[in-house]
Amino acid sequence: MKKITLILVLTLLSVPLLAAQETDNETPFYACDVSLYDTPNDDGISVELEFMPANSAEEVPQYAIDLYIDGTFSNTIMVKNAGALFLHTVPVEKKGSIVRAEIFAYDTQGQRQGPIVVKEATSSAQWYFSDRVGAFIWSMAFIGLIMVLIRKAKRGQEIFIRRIAGLEAIDDAVGRATEMGRPVYYIPGTSIIDDIATLASLNILRPVAQQVATYETPFSVPIKDPVVLTVAQDVVKEAYMAAGRADLHDDGIVYLASVGQFDYAAAVNGAMVREKPATVFLLGMFWAESLMLAETANTVGAIQIAGTDSTSQLPFFIAACDYTLIGEELYAASAYLSREPLLLGTLKAQDMIKGAVIVALIISIIGMLFGSDLLMKIFLQ
Amino acid sequence: MLIWYTIAVLLSLAIFSFLWKDNPLYKFAEHLFVGTMVGYQVVVVFSQIIMRKIVDPISVALDNRQILTLISLVIATLIGLLFLARFSRKVEWVSRYPISITVGFWSGYAIVASFKTNILTQIRGTVVDDLGQPLLNGHLIGDFFKNPSLKTLDLATAGPLLVFGVIVVLVYFFFSVKHDHPMVKFANKPALFYLMIGFGASFGYTFMGRISLFIGRMNFIFNEWWPLLKQTIGG
Known part of the structure; x- marks a missing residue:
C-alpha cells in the first residue's frame, strides 16, 4: 500500500514537470550568432557588428538589435531574416566607448522575445595601420635599394x-x-x-x-x-x-x-x-x-x-x-x-623591384596552385 | 532662355570653326573661354579656399580659443603666403620653401599608399580573382576539355593570358638590361603585342566617349535650341 501511495505521489508530482517539459518543447528556440568587436585600424570611432540568424525565416521572420552606447540607448536596427550575414558599423563619438548590443527575436505572432543574446565591445584606437605592413616592408626595401645603388653610382660604377x-x-x-x-x-x-x-x-x-x-x-x-x-x-x-x-x-x-x-x-x-x-x-x-x-x-x-x-x-x-x-x-x-648618379641609382632600383615583383608573383601563383594562399599573404598583404 | 541658348550655340559653332582654320570667331571664343575660366577660378579659390580653409577656420578657432588649431592654421597660411615672394626679385628664393614642403609632403605621403594600390593590389589581382579563386586554375582548363565551348575557353584562358601578359610587360620596362639579353629578347614582341591590344581597346572606348560628347552637342543644337527658336519665332 505504501508503495502504491508512493508511486501515486511521485506520478502526481511528475505531471507538472512533464507538462513543463512539453511546454519547453513547444517554445521556439531563438538563436543567432553575434560578434561585436572594435573596428581594426581606426582611431576608435566605431565598432563592428556581425549578425547571423540561426532560426529559419518561418520561425523568426525578423530580429531587432537594440544598441546602447556608454549605457545610453542609441537606436534599434530591424533585421529581416534572410538567412544571410548582416554587417553593420556602429559609429561612436570617442574612443573607449562601450557599445552593447541586445538581440531580440520576433516570433510569427509579432511578439518580441528576448533579449536572446547580449554582447559588449569597447572602441579603441590603433597606433599602426596593420593592413599596410606589406606595403611598408616593400617600401623600406625599395628605399634601401635606392640608397645602396645611388652610393654605387656615385662611386663611379657604370x-x-x-x-x-x-x-x-x-x-x-x-x-x-x-x-x-x-x-x-x-x-x-x-x-x-x-x-x-x-x-x-x-x-x-x-x-x-x-x-x-x-x-x-x-x-x-x-x-x-x-x-x-x-x-x-x-x-x-x-x-x-x-x-x-x-x-x-x-x-x-x-x-x-x-x-x-x-x-x-x-x-x-x-x-x-x-x-x-x-x-x-x-x-x-x-x-x-x-x-x-x-x-x-x-x-x-x-x-x-x-x-x-x-x-x-x-x-x-x-x-x-x-x-x-x-x-x-x-x-x-x-x-x-x-x-646623374642619383637618378641612375633610382632607375636601377626600380628595375630590381620589378624583378622582385615578378618573383613574388610567380611564387604566389605556385602557392595558389597547391591550394595555399600563405605565400600570397606574406608577399601581397 | 532663348538668348542664353543661342549664345551657347554660337559659341559652340565658333569653337567648331577651328576645324576649318584659325579665324576671328575662334579667337573670340577662345579668349572669352580663357577669360571666363580665369575669372571663375579666382572666385572659386576665394570662396572655397581662402574663405573656407583659412578665414572661417581661423575665426572658429579664435571664438573657441583653440590655440593649437589657430597656430597650425596661421603657420600654414604664412607658408602659403611665401609664394607671393616671387613678385620681388630680392626675396624670390623664399618662394621655393612652400614648393619644397608641398612636393616633399606629397612624395612621402604617396609612397606607401602607391605601393599598396598600384603594386600590391595589382599583383594580387593577377594571382586571384575578386572571389579569391586562383586565376591559374587547372579545373577551368579541365572543364574546357570536358565541355569545349567559347565560354569555357574564355574562362580557361583568361587567367593564364593575364599572368603571362603582366610578366612580359614588366620585363619590357626593364631599362638597365640590354636588348640582346635572352629574357628581354623573348618578352619584347609579346609585350608590345599586349600593349598595343590594350591601347587599341582604350582608344576605341575613349573615341566612342568623344563621339557621344559630339552627339550631345548636336542634340542640344537640333533638339533643344532649334525647337525653342521655332516655338519663339512662331509665337
Whole structure:
C-alpha cells in the first residue's frame, strides 16, 4: 500500500514537470550568432557588428538589435531574416566607448522575445595601420635599394640604360626647329605639382631648355597650374644659365596659359596655330585635351615627342605623335638624359623591384596552385 | 532662355570653326573661354579656399580659443603666403620653401599608399580573382576539355593570358638590361603585342566617349535650341 501511495505521489508530482517539459518543447528556440568587436585600424570611432540568424525565416521572420552606447540607448536596427550575414558599423563619438548590443527575436505572432543574446565591445584606437605592413616592408626595401645603388653610382660604377627612341630624337627635334627658325613648345602636362608625371616632365624640361638655349631657338612653355609655373620658371632660368645664355632668357618663355582644362587646350591650340612651332614636347599628365593638342601640333607640321603615364591617353599620343614615351619611360627619361648618379641609382632600383615583383608573383601563383594562399599573404598583404 | 541658348550655340559653332582654320570667331571664343575660366577660378579659390580653409577656420578657432588649431592654421597660411615672394626679385628664393614642403609632403605621403594600390593590389589581382579563386586554375582548363565551348575557353584562358601578359610587360620596362639579353629578347614582341591590344581597346572606348560628347552637342543644337527658336519665332 505504501508503495502504491508512493508511486501515486511521485506520478502526481511528475505531471507538472512533464507538462513543463512539453511546454519547453513547444517554445521556439531563438538563436543567432553575434560578434561585436572594435573596428581594426581606426582611431576608435566605431565598432563592428556581425549578425547571423540561426532560426529559419518561418520561425523568426525578423530580429531587432537594440544598441546602447556608454549605457545610453542609441537606436534599434530591424533585421529581416534572410538567412544571410548582416554587417553593420556602429559609429561612436570617442574612443573607449562601450557599445552593447541586445538581440531580440520576433516570433510569427509579432511578439518580441528576448533579449536572446547580449554582447559588449569597447572602441579603441590603433597606433599602426596593420593592413599596410606589406606595403611598408616593400617600401623600406625599395628605399634601401635606392640608397645602396645611388652610393654605387656615385662611386663611379657604370649603370647601363637601354636606348629610348623618343629621347634620342630630342637633339634632332630641337635642331630642326633651329634650322626652320620656328619655336619649340614644351607642354609639361596639365596636372599639378604633386603628380609624379609632372615632376618627371620638369626633370626633362631642364636638358631640353639647355639645348634650346645653346641653339638660340625660340622657346615657349605654356602652363596650366600656378605652382607648376613657379617651378618651371626656375628650371628654365637655371637651364639658360647652365648653357651660358642667361642673356637669352626671358620671363615670358614660361607663362600661365589658363587654369582650366579645355580653355587651356583652346589657348595652347590657338598659340600653336599662330606661332607654328617646329617641335612640340607633350610630356607629363594629360586628360581629354591630349588629342586636341597632339592633333593641332600635327596640323601645323611640328615634330611631336609625347609621353605620359596615363594609360587612357597613351593611345592618342601613339596614334598622333612621332615619338611616344610609354608610361615608365617618362620616369626613366630624366636619368637617361642627365646621367646623374642619383637618378641612375633610382632607375636601377626600380628595375630590381620589378624583378622582385615578378618573383613574388610567380611564387604566389605556385602557392595558389597547391591550394595555399600563405605565400600570397606574406608577399601581397 | 532663348538668348542664353543661342549664345551657347554660337559659341559652340565658333569653337567648331577651328576645324576649318584659325579665324576671328575662334579667337573670340577662345579668349572669352580663357577669360571666363580665369575669372571663375579666382572666385572659386576665394570662396572655397581662402574663405573656407583659412578665414572661417581661423575665426572658429579664435571664438573657441583653440590655440593649437589657430597656430597650425596661421603657420600654414604664412607658408602659403611665401609664394607671393616671387613678385620681388630680392626675396624670390623664399618662394621655393612652400614648393619644397608641398612636393616633399606629397612624395612621402604617396609612397606607401602607391605601393599598396598600384603594386600590391595589382599583383594580387593577377594571382586571384575578386572571389579569391586562383586565376591559374587547372579545373577551368579541365572543364574546357570536358565541355569545349567559347565560354569555357574564355574562362580557361583568361587567367593564364593575364599572368603571362603582366610578366612580359614588366620585363619590357626593364631599362638597365640590354636588348640582346635572352629574357628581354623573348618578352619584347609579346609585350608590345599586349600593349598595343590594350591601347587599341582604350582608344576605341575613349573615341566612342568623344563621339557621344559630339552627339550631345548636336542634340542640344537640333533638339533643344532649334525647337525653342521655332516655338519663339512662331509665337
